[in-house]
Each structure stands twice: as C-alpha cells, then as structure tokens.
Amino acid sequence: MTDFRRLSDSVLASPQITLDDIASAKSKGVGLIINNRPDGEAPSAPQGADIEEAAKAAGLDYLAIPIDHSGFNEAQVAEMVSALGKAKGAVLAYCRSGTRSTLLWALAQAKSGAAPDDIARDAMAAGYDVSPIRPMLDMLAAR
Numbered sequence: 001m002t003d004f005r006r007l008s009d010s011v012l013a014s015p016q017i018t019l020d021d022i023a024s025a026k027s028k029g030v031g032l033i034i035n036n037r038p039d040g041e042a043p044s045a046p047q048g049a050d051i052e053e054a055a056k057a058a059g060l061d062y063l064a065i066p067i068d069h070s071g072f073n074e075a076q077v078a079e080m081v082s083a084l085g086k087a088k089g090a091v092l093a094y095c096r097s098g099t100r101s102t103l104l105w106a107l108a109q110a111k112s113g114a115a116p117d118d119i120a121r122d123a124m125a126a127g128y129d130v131s132p133i134r135p136m137l138d139m140l141a142a143r
Contacts, residue, residue, distance in 0.1 A: 004028065005098060005126035007105055011084065011091045013098040013126060016045050019054045026058050031089025034080070036101045038066040061088070067100040072107060072133075077140075080108040102128040110140035 002024045004012040012030065014021070016037065025033065033055045039047045048064050055062040065079050084091060084105075093101035106119045116137040123130045130137065 003098070004092060005128070007102060007122055007126050007128075008109075010087070010089075011093065011105055013101045013105065013128065014092060014094040015098045016042070016096055017051065017092070017094045019046055019050065022051070022054045022058050022060065025092045026060060028092075029090045030060060030092045032061040032063065032083065032087040032091045034083060034091060034093040034101070035062070035064045036067045036093055036095040036104060038068050041068075041096065065104065067095065067104060072104060072136075076104060077107045077111055080104050081111055084108055084112075099128055102126065103130060103133050106130045106133065106137060107140060110137040111143075113141070116141050 002021050004014045004025070007013050012028070017025070022033070033051065035048050035051055052062040063083050065076050065083070067076060093105060095101045102123050106123055109119045110116060116134065119137060120130050120134070
C-alpha cells in the first residue's frame with residue numbers, strides 16, 4: 001500500500017515500500033529511490049537488493065544509506081546532500097515508518113542552508129516530527 005508523503009517539491013518519504021510501489025513511484029516522477037533501512041531489520045520485508053533490482057528494471061536509480069537505531073553521522077548526511085543534488089527527478093526515501101528518512105532529509109536540508117523552522121513545518125505537514133533532532137538542525141544551519 002503506497003504511503004508516499006511529500007516533504008518538498010522533489011522529495012517524498014515513505015514507510016517500507018514493496019516491489020509494487022516502484023511503478024507508483026515512477027508514475028509520480030521519482031527518479032531515485034533511497035533506502036534508509038538496514039538489510040535484515042525486518043526479514044519479511046523486501047530487502048535492499050530486491051528493491052534495487054526492481055527499481056533499476058523500472059529505469060530508476062537506487063541508493064542505500066542505511067540508518068540504524070544508533071543515529072545519524074556526518075557521512076550519511078553528506079551522502080544524502082549529494083544524492084539529493086544529483087537526482088534526476090523526484091526522490092523517494094523510505095525506511096520502516098518514514099521517520100528516519102525524514103530526519104535524514106531534514107539534516108541534509110539544514111546542512112544545505114535551509115531554515116530549521118521551514119524544515120520542521122514541511123516535515124510536520126507530511127506527518128513527521130523533527131523536534132528530536134532540532135538542536136542538530138540548528139547547529140547545521142548555523143555553519
């Protein structure tokens with residue numbers, strides 16, 4: 001069941017996607033799927049290689065930036081900034097609930113100079129709360 005939530009004009013976040021969701025993503029202009037879920041986190045869910053194979057078969061790019069429950073690091077944020085900057089078309093980022101994908105997007109936006117209040121507003125409009133990382137957003141935005 002597709003549950004793509006718009007974070008910005010070019011970025012969608014989603015809970016775990018299925019292979020059937022890839023066609024829907026493509027129809028919404030997605031050119032890149034970013035997997036923020038570590039393989040093995042939910043063995044019954046489609047794993048990264050399955051999503052990657054289906055995405056590439058549909059003509060979409062695929063990138064894995066796994067975020068485990070230990071949190072985020074600078075390399076992951078930098079990789080997200082780079083991926084968002086190079087994407088051809090919209091980006092669909094997913095994890096178990098969409099929260100880690102949204103938080104990583106928010107950190108990438110702050111690192112790229114977006115205002116934390118705007119990031120928080122856009123995330124909340126999509127149903128995600130970035131308040132747990134607000135100090136990090138403020139710090140990145142101030143750099």
